[in-house]
Amino acid sequence: MITSDGGRPGPSRLFLWVLKALYPREFWTANGCEILRFLQLQRRETRFQGWSGGILYHLEVGKDAFLVALRLRMTGEESAPRGSDPKPDPGGGAKPSMIDILAQDLRLAVRSLQRRAGFAVVVVGTLGLGIGATTAIFTVVNGVLLAPLPFEEPGKLVIIHETAPELGSVLAVSYPNYLDWQGEASSFESMFAFRRSEMNLTGKVDPIRLSALAVSASMFDVLGVLPFVGRGFLANEDLSGGPRAVVLSFGLWESQFGADPGLLGQNLTLDGLSYTVVGVMPESFSFPTPGQGFDLYVPIGCSEESWLEDRGSRMGVAVIGRLGQGVVIERARADLDALGARLEAAYPDSNTGLRALIRPLRGYVVRTVDGLLWAILFCVVFVLLIACTNVANLLLADAASRRREIGVMAALGASRGRIVRFLLTESVFLWLIGAGVGVGLAGAGTGMLTRWLTGEVPRIENVELSAPVLIFALGVTLATGVIFAVLPAVLAARSDPQNSIMEGGRTETGSHGQRIRRRLVVAEITLAQALLVVACLALQSLFLLTRVDLGFETENVLTLRVSLPQSRYPEAGDQSRFYLGLRDQAAAMPGVVSASIVGPLPLGNATWRNGYSVEGEEAPTAWQRQLTDVFAISADYHETMRIPLLRGRLFEDSDGRDSVRVAIVDAAFADRHWPDTDPIGKRIAWGPPGPDADWFRVVGVVGSVKHQVPGSETAVQMYFPFEHDDGTRFLAVRTEIPSERLVEPLRKAVLDLDPLQPISAVRTMDDYFTDTFSSNRIMGLLLGAFAGLAVLLASVGIYGVVSRSVTERTREVGVRMALGASRARVLGSVVRQGLAWTMMGLIWGSTLALMVAAFLEAELYGVKPLEPLGLVSASACLALISVLASYFPARKASKVEPMGALRAD
Numbered sequence: 056m057i058t059s060d061g062g063r064p065g066p067s068r069l070f071l072w073v074l075k076a077l078y079p080r081e082f083w084t085a086n087g088c089e090i091l092r093f094l095q096l097q098r099r100e101t102r103f104q105g106w107s108g109g110i111l112y113h114l115e116v117g118k119d120a121f122l123v124a125l126r127l128r129m130t131g132e133e134s135a136p137r138g139s140d141p142k143p144d145p146g147g148g149a150k151p152s153m154i155d156i157l158a159q160d161l162r163l164a165v166r167s168l169q170r171r172a173g174f175a176v177v178v179v180g181t182l183g184l185g186i187g188a189t190t191a192i193f194t195v196v197n198g199v200l201l202a203p204l205p206f207e208e209p210g211k212l213v214i215i216h217e218t219a220p221e222l223g224s225v226l227a228v229s230y231p232n233y234l235d236w237q238g239e240a241s242s243f244e245s246m247f248a249f250r251r252s253e254m255n256l257t258g259k260v261d262p263i264r265l266s267a268l269a270v271s272a273s274m275f276d277v278l279g280v281l282p283f284v285g286r287g288f289l290a291n292e293d294l295s296g297g298p299r300a301v302v303l304s305f306g307l308w309e310s311q312f313g314a315d316p317g318l319l320g321q322n323l324t325l326d327g328l329s330y331t332v333v334g335v336m337p338e339s340f341s342f343p344t345p346g347q348g349f350d351l352y353v354p355i356g357c358s359e360e361s362w363l364e365d366r367g368s369r370m371g372v373a374v375i376g377r378l379g380q381g382v383v384i385e386r387a388r389a390d391l392d393a394l395g396a397r398l399e400a401a402y403p404d405s406n407t408g409l410r411a412l413i414r415p416l417r418g419y420v421v422r423t424v425d426g427l428l429w430a431i432l433f434c435v436v437f438v439l440l441i442a443c444t445n446v447a448n449l450l451l452a453d454a455a456s457r458r459r460e461i462g463v464m465a466a467l468g469a470s471r472g473r474i475v476r477f478l479l480t481e482s483v484f485l486w487l488i489g490a491g492v493g494v495g496l497a498g499a500g501t502g503m504l505t506r507w508l509t510g511e512v513p514r515i516e517n518v519e520l521s522a523p524v525l526i527f528a529l530g531v532t533l534a535t536g537v538i539f540a541v542l543p544a545v546l547a548a549r550s551d552p553q554n555s556i557m558e559g560g561r562t563e564t565g566s567h568g569q570r571i572r573r574r575l576v577v578a579e580i581t582l583a584q585a586l587l588v589v590a591c592l593a594l595q596s597l598f599l600l601t602r603v604d605l606g607f608e609t610e611n612v613l614t615l616r617v618s619l620p621q622s623r624y625p626e627a628g629d630q631s632r633f634y635l636g637l638r639d640q641a642a643a644m645p646g647v648v649s650a651s652i653v654g655p656l657p658l659g660n661a662t663w664r665n666g667y668s669v670e671g672e673e674a675p676t677a678w679q680r681q682l683t684d685v686f687a688i689s690a691d692y693h694e695t696m697r698i699p700l701l702r703g704r705l706f707e708d709s710d711g712r713d714s715v716r717v718a719i720v721d722a723a724f725a726d727r728h729w730p731d732t733d734p735i736g737k738r739i740a741w742g743p744p745g746p747d748a749d750w751f752r753v754v755g756v757v758g759s760v761k762h763q764v765p766g767s768e769t770a771v772q773m774y775f776p777f778e779h780d781d782g783t784r785f786l787a788v789r790t791e792i793p794s795e796r797l798v799e800p801l802r803k804a805v806l807d808l809d810p811l812q813p814i815s816a817v818r819t820m821d822d823y824f825t826d827t828f829s830s831n832r833i834m835g836l837l838l839g840a841f842a843g844l845a846v847l848l849a850s851v852g853i854y855g856v857v858s859r860s861v862t863e864r865t866r867e868v869g870v871r872m873a874l875g876a877s878r879a880r881v882l883g884s885v886v887r888q889g890l891a892w893t894m895m896g897l898i899w900g901s902t903l904a905l906m907v908a909a910f911l912e913a914e915l916y917g918v919k920p921l922e923p924l925g926l927v928s929a930s931a932c933l934a935l936i937s938v939l940a941s942y943f944p945a946r947k948a949s950k951v952e953p954m955g956a957l958r959a960d
Contacts, residue, residue, distance in 0.1 A: 164481035174453055175485060178446050181851075182489025184844065185442025187496030190528045192435045192837075194501045195508070196428050197527070198518030204343055204417050205517075207279025208377075212343070212416040213384060215246070215374040215391070217409050224664075224682060225412060227369035229405065230355075230362065232398060236374065236411070239394055242387035246376035247271035248355055249342075253618050253783070254325040256311075257811045264618070264815035265307065267325075268342060269355035277377050278343075285319050285334030293356040295363065301330040302352040305338040325353070326620030327811075343375070343420050345513040360621070367405035367742065371661075375416060388413050404743065424512050427830050430911050431837050434589060437582045438841050439535065441848045444579045447539040448572050448852055450482060475545060482540030483533070490532035494525065511829050576849075576856045577896045580937075583842075583849035584900025584929055589907050590835075590842035591925035592918050597835040599917035600828040606760035607657065608697040609820035611648075613794035614656060615801060616816040618783040623811070628712055631778040633808055635708075637786060638689055640804040646792035651692035652777050654784040657762035658823035663687075664770060668748065669728050670738040683724065684762065684770045685741075687777035687784070693719075693757055695789045703735045703755035710754075712778040718751035721759040724771035739773065751775055763827075785816075794819055834914060846936060853940040857889050858947075882945045889941030890934070897930050904929070 071091075075083055083090075168175045203209045215236070217226045233248045240246075252267045275287035282302060292300045301323060303312075312318050322329045330353065341348055355372075362368035378387055391411035399406045418425070498520055508515045617637065624630045634652045641650035655661040663685045690706045692698075701722055710717050718739060725734040734756055740748040751773075760772060777784060790797060798817055805814050825832075908920035918925070 160477050160480040161484060163477060164484050167481060168485070171453070174449065175488075178449055178485050179489045179492055181442050181445050181449075181848065182486060183492030183496055184848075185439040186490050186493030186528060186531060187500060188841065188844065189432075189435050189439045189531060190493055190497035190524065191500035191504060192428075192432050193527050194497060194520060194524045195504055195512075195515075195518050196432050197521070197523055199512060199514045200421055200425055200428055201523075202514075202517050204420070205339065205341075206343070209417065210415075211244075211378040212277075213376050213378060213387065213413050214416045214419045215376055215414075216412045217369070218412040219408050220410060226409070226664075228372045228374050229366050229369055230372055231364065231366040232406070233372065233374050235398060236376075236391065236394060240376075240387075240390055242379055242382045242390040243376045244379050245273050245277050246374050247273040247277050248372050248374050249274070249344075250355055250370065250372045251349075252353075253616075253815065254351070254353070255327070255618070255620060255811070255813055256323060256325055257327070258324045262811050262813035263311070264616075264813040265325075265350035266347065268349040268352050269358070270352055271355055274352075274375075277375060280337070280340060282334030283337040284316060285332070287334060288354050293354040295356060295359055297354070297357050299328060299330045299357055300333045300354060301325065302334040302336060303332060304336050304348065304350050304352075305340070306348070307350045308335045325351075327622035328620075341514075341516065343416055345420060345423055347510065366402055376413075384413060384415065420513050424830060427834055427914055428512075430914060431834060431841075433910075434586055434838055434907070435841050437586045438845050438848070439531070441579050441582050441845050441852075443535045443539045444575045444582075445848050445852045445855075446485075448575050448855060450540060451572050451575075452855065454478070475541075479537070479540055483536045486532050486536030486540070490528055493532075494520070494528050497524075497528070508833065511833060572856045573892055576852050576892050577899070579849045579852045580893055580896025580933060581899040581903060583845040584897050584933055585903040585907055586838070586845045587842045587929035587932060588901065588904035588925045589911065590838040591928050592908055592911075592915055592920075592922055593831070593835040593838045595922065595924060596915040596918050597828065597831050600831055603761065603916075605658075605762075605824070606698060606758050609658075609824045611790050611794070612695070612820040613788045613790055613797055613801075614785050614816070614818055614820060614823075615798075615814045616656075616783060616785050617805060617812065617814055619781075619809075619812065621781070623809075624781075628778070630781045630784075631712060634777065634784055634786075635689070636808055637804060638691075640807075641786060641788050641801060642691075644797065644800055644804075646790050646797065648789040648791055649691050649695045650786065650788045651695040652687075652689035652784050653692055653787055654687045654777060654782055656785045656787070656823070657686075657696070657760055658820065658827055659762075659785075662763070665741045667773070668740045668742065668744040670740075670744070670750065672728070682770045683773045686772065686774045687780055687782070688774050689777055692774075692787070695787050696760075697789075698760060699758045701756045701758060702733075703753070705755055705757075706774075706776055710776045712776075714776075716749060716751045716779065717754045717776070719755040719757055719774040720753055721757055721772040723759045724773060725756045727771060787820075828916070831914070831916060846933065849933070850936045850940050853889055853893070853937055854944065856892075857885060857941045858944040878950070882942075885945030886938060886941045889937050889945075893934055893937035897933060900933075901926055901930070 075087070204212065206212060215228065217228050217232070218224065219226060228248065230248065233246075236243075237246055247270055249268055249270045252269050254265050254267045256263045256265050270288075272288035272290055272293035275281065281287070283305060285302070287302065288300055289298075291297045303318075308314055308318065318332050319334070321332055323332060324330075336352070356363065360370075362370045376387075378384070388411075391413060395406070395410045399409065501518060501520060505515055505518050617634070619630045619633060624633065638650050638652055641647060655663055664682050665685050667681060667683050688706065690708050690710070693700065693705050702725075703719075706717070706719065720734065720739070728734070729737060734753050737753045738750040739753065740750045742748065757774075762772075786801070788794075788797065788801070802814055805812050904926070905920050908915075908925075912920060
């Protein structure tokens with residue numbers, strides 16, 4: 056009778072007797088020894104579960120043995136089906152189907168993983184982190200960049216601006232030019248013009264400033280949308296002098312009017328004029344432009360302002376068009392180019408050198424973040440690869456520890472393909488569980504990203520876990536599962552069955568797998584080094600952006616916007632008197648150092664850019680090839696912003712509407728036109744020179760200011776007294792007390808001057824400055840987080856491989872120490888081994904990092920791909936982590952007693 060040997064825990068004698076009785080005599084004679092060894096191995100795995108584990112073990116094995124023995128006696132098969140390939144029935148019975156085989160493999164995999172719960176948790180957790188991070192970022196990329204715009208046939212929508220090719224500048228569209236395009240461009244089904252604006256809603260308890268969009272009546276047809284209730288604009292409402300109509304956003308209708316359907320047909324007072332509510336847009340509607348949505352929509356053509364008829368005026372107008380059936384964008388571009396040439400010949404004073412710039416609408420909407428999001432997705436794939444490499448290492452180590460079990464399967468007749476299929480089933484099952492965990496983490500991460508990126512990334516409201524995202528997660532899971540699980544399964548199946556079952560098989564079978572695991576660790580370090588270098592560069596770029604010299608001081612400056620409607624301030628000077636009164640009241644408040652008026656605001660979203668002429672440089676078209684950023688300011692503005700005066704004088708209150716026109720230019724303007732002469736007293740004009748030009752005399756030169764995103768090109772700058780032109784203005788107040796304490800006093804000062812006038816955009820200049828590098832902040836923080844995760848996973852990988860190597864070399868360490876090797880020498884040997892892998896990974900990773908950084912160079916400010924700080928910092932970090940990850944296994948190895956190591960199994 057076969058019994059347990061060596062004192063090892065095995066099946067009971069009664070159980071072995073029952074087992075022997077169940078199987079056919081010939082089968083037990085041929086395979087009894089191998090079965091016993093396999094049962095001993097399984098029983099040893101359950102010995103820590105106490106008496107309950109022993110009972111469960113006997114019940115499970117007994118059930119399987121009874122079923123197998125019954126089939127053997129009925130069919131006469133001579134090989135054990137347990138762990139082996141099913142063979143054809145000699146009597147012509149049907150072979151098990153592939154589904155049956157896979158189901159059997161899955162049952163075996165589940166039972167095996169239940170016995171190795173700790174290993175399964177580590178694998179699932181690692182995969183969950185990698186798949187979750189990748190899926191969360193892909194969810195954002197899909198919702199923002201890949202999902203089509205929510206309009207009818209969105210691929211046919213384009214946006215059109217005007218451009219001056221010689222300047223390389225994108226310009227707003229002349230409204231008369233738009234009317235010509237609309238009537239003559241045959242490549243388009245239809246088009247509409249739009250312009251951002253703001254309007255005061257009065258008649259309520261407190262006046263409210265609302266964001267508005269002036270649009271052509273054809274907007275609804277072009278976009279293919281209908282109001283939720285009511286209708287769109289009629290053609291006669293889009294004409295000067297026509298009925299004034301307004302369509303509300305769903306949010307405004309709900310928040311301010313309680314979603315009252317009876318509001319249709321009622322009148323609202325906007326900018327002092329009466330508008331009839333004709334419709335409400337759907338809740339899901341979002342106008343396809345970057346930035347926040349709009350509260351209401353009004354017809355663009357009903358305004359009585361002069362710029363509607365002035366072909367030379369470009370008051371922030373852009374055009375969206377729908378291409379005709381079968382028309383490609385190249386044909387539409389050629390059509391508009393030909394039309395532009397005809398307009399240039401007909402109107403040389405305003406159209407010389409101008410052409411239409413046509414771009415796909417979806418690309419325009421996401422143009423500020425497309426490169427950033429693709430770059431982040433590209434980098435987070437590195438995290439996924441590191442996680443998968445870690446899991447592959449775990450699978451290799453697990454396969455090495457299970458070689459006796461695999462050897463018994465092979466000895467019982469299982470083919471190499473059968474073993475590989477079983478191990479792959481087990482691995483893919485783990486990957487699928489990891490994918491489930493990853494999708495759960497992705498859902499939570501997507502919610503966090505959506506809240507964080509609201510207001511920073513266009514179309515972020517479209518981000519959700521949709522079918523394409525789940526298909527992506529499943530595809531990533533299956534692809535990485537098969538790729539990273541095949542190698543461990545093949546290596547495990549290649550082991551020699553007899554040698555695997557023998558006691559001495561440990562060293563021979565583990566060496567090749569150990570070499571593979573070392574290479575995988577090098578791959579992990581390579582990817583982690585690349586990601587860490589890029590993260591260091593991004594964070595360094597973010598740091599440089601926060602330290603950029605803007606040419607003025609943003610600290611302790613509070614700003615607010617006041618837009619006076621022309622209908623309530625129709626006379627020349629009315630607006631000027633209001634703004635001067637507000638400035639004087641603000642300057643007199645306790646805690647205010649100085650106050651001034653400006654429009655537009657530096658670092659704000661809006662710019663005022665004009666072509667200009669310089670006296671003495673009177674080439675007929677020169678003014679169209681040179682642009683200046685224009686600022687309308689009051690006296691004290693440069694003191695408020697702390698912009699240095701370099702030459703001449705600043706504005707005074709006497710430089711008003713009735714005085715001689717004067718201007719201040721920045722240093723770049725003066726260097727361009729008067730490099731060798733004194734600019735004071737020189738004259739410049741907007742538009743072309745001539746007897747009708749309005750000339751401004753230069754009275755001062757100030758320092759140049761960065762009033763756009765740092766790193767972008769800034770035009771030369773010109774300042775003139777704000778009294779010479781009406782428009783929206785900002786109040787800028789430099790304080791010596793916390794700015795929030797001044798908000799209510801300033802609001803009250805505005806209402807004292809005009810009880811129907813609201814304020815808006817109450818922000819500090821520091822807020823505006825922070826907004827200028829929001830995309831860099833997003834990239835730096837996300838890459839930093841992913842780099843930290845990558846370093847953590849790589850550290851675990853180094854520790855795991857070094858620890859496993861120490862375990863497999865226990866006898867070798869014992870021999871070396873028995874021959875006189877000191878503990879310090881053993882410690883140093885193990886640490887040097889980990890550092891050698893790390894140095895190889897750092898070399899490859901630095902090369903990969905340079906390629907990735909070159910791809911991201913456009914997103915970085917002030918740093919280059921070869922920046923030594925990033926390379927040195929990342930290398931030092933990973934080298935330190937490698938030493939720490941190697942030290943603890945090395946310490947364990949150095950404490951091994953020689954005799955104990957030599958006796959180790």
